[in-house]
Amino acid sequence: MTEVPGAREELDRARDRLRELFAALVTELTGDPGPRVPNPGTPQIAAGEESGEALRFEYSLHMQDLVPAEGVDDPARVAAEWLERAGWRVALNPARPPYPAGAEARLGESRLRVGTRPETGLLTITAYTPEIRLHEPRSAAPTPPGCPRCDRPLAWFRLGLPGGHSRPGRPGRLRPETWWECSGCDWLGWQRHEGEGLVPMLRRTSAEGGDCYRCGEEAATAVTEPRLDADRHLTAWAVCLACGTSNGMRWKPSLDR
Numbered sequence: 007m008t009e010v011p012g013a014r015e016e017l018d019r020a021r022d023r024l025r026e027l028f029a030a031l032v033t034e035l036t037g038d039p040g041p042r043v044p045n046p047g048t049p050q051i052a053a054g055e056e057s058g059e060a061l062r063f064e065y066s067l068h069m070q071d072l073v074p075a076e077g078v079d080d081p082a083r084v085a086a087e088w089l090e091r092a093g094w095r096v097a098l099n100p101a102r103p104p105y106p107a108g109a110e111a112r113l114g115e116s117r118l119r120v121g122t123r124p125e126t127g128l129l130t131i132t133a134y135t136p137e138i139r140l141h142e143p144r145s146a147a148p149t150p151p152g153c154p155r156c157d158r159p160l161a162w163f164r165l166g167l168p169g170g171h172s173r174p175g176r177p178g179r180l181r182p183e184t185w186w187e188c189s190g191c192d193w194l195g196w197q198r199h200e201g202e203g204l205v206p207m208l209r210r211t212s213a214e215g216g217d218c219y220r221c222g223e224e225a226a227t228a229v230t231e232p233r234l235d236a237d238r239h240l241t242a243w244a245v246c247l248a249c250g251t252s253n254g255m256r257w258k259p260s261l262d263r
């Protein structure tokens with residue numbers, strides 16, 4: 007999977023635009039002149055790989071329990087009017103429990119939702135950038151690199167995303183990495199994109215915490231080599247080879263050795 011030229015920059019620009027607008031809307035609704043809008047670190051997978059298409063990615067922003075400014079007695083309506091002035095297409099939804107009253111807005115492919123809960127009076131705002139295809143479609147049969155340990159050609163295997171088989175009759179969505187293992191020496195690892203560097207993974211036994219917390223499969227998880235971060239904590243990234251669940255790990259190294 008090679009990156010589509012310019013797609014990363016397009017996604018970054020979409021994120022920055024949405025972040026600015028999000029901050030201005032929070033200011034409008036809460037009166038906070040400099041709200042701390044979260045910075046979404048990495049884009050999430052929004053859709054794709056169901057019909058041989060490449061994955062599409064988006065950034066999302068979410069803030070909840072915001073307190074409306076005095077005088078903003080109907081935040082959804084205030085948001086709707088403000089967004090309309092900014093060129094968004096807006097629909098106002100009355101409360102339909104369990105869904106609160108809110109404003110749904112679109113600008114091109116960007117989406118935004120403002121919700122209010124009458125019982126608490128607090129606000130929730132969620133926004134998404136357009137979905138952008140970041141990579142060329144994955145090749146049906148990626149070219150096997152040589153095993154870093156024993157130089158035999160590696161074997162590609164499909165690792166699905168959790169919940170990727172939710173739609174019957176459709177092939178499940180694959181994890182974004184390209185996964186490889188060695189039939190000779192049991193080496194395991196992945197590439198971010200086909201043709202790029204290989205990242206080795208260490209298989210864990212049940213005793214090492216290798217059982218998957220999500221699907222329960224025993225000794226199914228693998229981790230990256232732990233690394234020391236700037237705060238002198240160890241970090242690693244774990245994946246379940248049965249269900250594709252991944253999670254980051256961070257812990258304090260023990261001082262007694």
Ligand SMILES: [Zn+2]
Nearest residue numbers: 153156188191
């Ligand atoms: Zn090998």
Ligand SMILES: [Zn+2]
Nearest residue numbers: 218221246249
């Ligand atoms: Zn699992």
